[in-house]
Amino acid sequence: MSEKIPYKIYLSENELPTSWYNVRADMKNKPAPLLNPGTGKPCTAEELSHVFCDELVKQELDDTTANIPIPVEIREFYKMYRPAPLVRAYCLEKKLGTPAKIYYKFEGNNTSGSHKLNSAIAQAYYAKKQGLKGVTTETGAGQWGTALSMACSYFD
DSSP states (O other): OOOOOOOOOOGGGGSSSSSEGGGGOOOOOOOOOOOOHHHHTTTHHHHHHTTTTTTHHHHOOSSSEEEOOHHHHHHHHHHHOOOOOOOOOOHHHHHTTTTSSEEEETTTTTSSSSSSHHHHHHHHHHHHHTTTTOOOOOOOSHHHHHHHHHHHHHHH
8 A cells, every 4th residue: 555645744944935836827727817997998007006115016917927036035034934845635535536636835824824924924024015004904804903013013
C-alpha cells in the first residue's frame, strides 16, 4: 500500500512566494470588465481611484502581467502567520466520490481569523506609500475591519 498524503502540508518561511499570481494573464477568455453602476460602461482607472489607491487600481486592471512582485515589507508581515497549511480534503473527496485531489488553505492562524488580512496588509501598504492618511471600510461580521485595523496599525 502506498503512503497516504498527510492532511496538512506546511511550507517553511523561505518557501513563501515572492509574487502574487494574476490568473487573468493566462486566461484565454478574459473576465468581463468591472462596470460603473452609473454608466453601465467599463470602469476607468480614474473612477476606480476614488475607491482604491493607485497601485491597486493598476493591478486590478492588469490583464497581462502574470506575476506581480510582493514588496519585502508585506512579505515580512506575512511571516507572522504564513505560510498557512495546505489541507487535503479527504472527507470531501470521499463524499463526492471523485478521483480529484482537493486541497484548501487554512487561514485561521492569523489575528483576523480569515484570509482577509492577506489583502488588507497590501492595501494599507500601498495606501501609505501613496501618501494617503487613512482608509475606510464597511464590515459585516468584523473580520475585514479587524484585518484592515491590524494592517493599518502595522504601517502606522
